[in-house]
Amino acid sequence: MDVLIPKDIVAATKMSPAELALEIAIMLYKQEKISSGRACQWLGMNLIEFRRELGKRGLTINYDVEDFESDLKTLRELGRL
Template sequence: MSTTVSFEIPREVLRASRMTEDDLRRELALHLFEEEKLSFGKARALAEMSVWDFQKLLGSRGLPVHYDVEAYENDRETLTRLGRI
């Protein structure tokens, strides 16, 4: 079951920030990803962007994708178990 949470942002805040609602959503997604509060997939979904576009956005901001050796080894183990490699 999916739940949506909405909150209001006063127009004056959007005007003062010179941002659109989409811009604000992307900035929130970037911030939460950078703080490791959201995974790549959840942040990308919040930003309402494709995988490729979100990766490009991260790159344009100099933000690395959080993918360490442990995550790589876990993925490799899973792929091996599934017979994919």
């Protein structure tokens, strides 16, 4: 489903459509509704750029103990640990 935002609403935000999309993507990411990868794909930016935008807003990445343990397991399987 695509959502159409009326031009007057976009104009009222004083943001470009790209800026508004970024704000929506960040909001959905912080609410854990979409992943950072999905946000990057939607916005057409790479992960470093997306994380830079999070940093500009004083936000952190969604990364918990389970993510850390999964990364450790992957590194062990790859022989990197």
